[in-house]
Amino acid sequence: MNAGRLRVATKSDGDDLLELWALLFDERDAEAPWRTHAAEWFARYVDDPDTARFPVIEDDGAIVATAVGTLELGVPNPQCVRGRTVRLANVITLPAHRGRGFGSALVLDVLEWARSIEADRVDLSATPEGQRLYERLGFAHTKAPRLKLVL
Template structure:
């Protein structure tokens, strides 16, 4: 069994990553004309080579990416919970169904945590699905009292 190779995504990985991200939204990969895809592809192209503000770890088995995560640096107002105002947002953690249970998610999250420390972030925030909670709690994440709210524009 291939343990998978952890590496940082490159510009050449954009299409594969878009297809993985689509799975997060239970979206049929055949719907390749969705507007979010072109925006995500453009954002990825601009961001992939900026390790000071974005981290794109992937797990590769053979020649295919089977798992990925994203860490993005968010700069905000320093406050008691975030003294420097540097928060990393962990998002889009996904492993293809046939490759789950091999520790890939843990390896990806640990990679983003290492990166967050290397760029002097204060904390890492995420929104966990019920399926992901156990992984994040095992790594020391805690539930906060502030619920997330959003407004789509």
């Protein structure tokens, strides 16, 4: 990783993370309802290392990259012996800071956290641009189809 400092987010980073998440979803509406829910969710879980992990990369005093790991509890099964899955999401690096290893550092941080809380696996959805990063770090495509119903 070139320059930048990896650290865990704090409550005071909430506004900066919301802006990065807005970029990730190409959401320009500053008044969008999701922002209030996301801010409340972040404030609730940022200090709960048993449930969530929020690594950030800081460069020249500004957060330029982040990722989120959240623990999901499910029924234990052959593919998830303890029923503990970490969902890796919201991995984003500002365009001017890409290509410096920040994404890899963030993902590796979440993987280390997942092991420390005895998760069975880490699941994610990847954009075509992000697939190489995840494959390089050992993630594999699954045969399970993914479906979604928006309520």
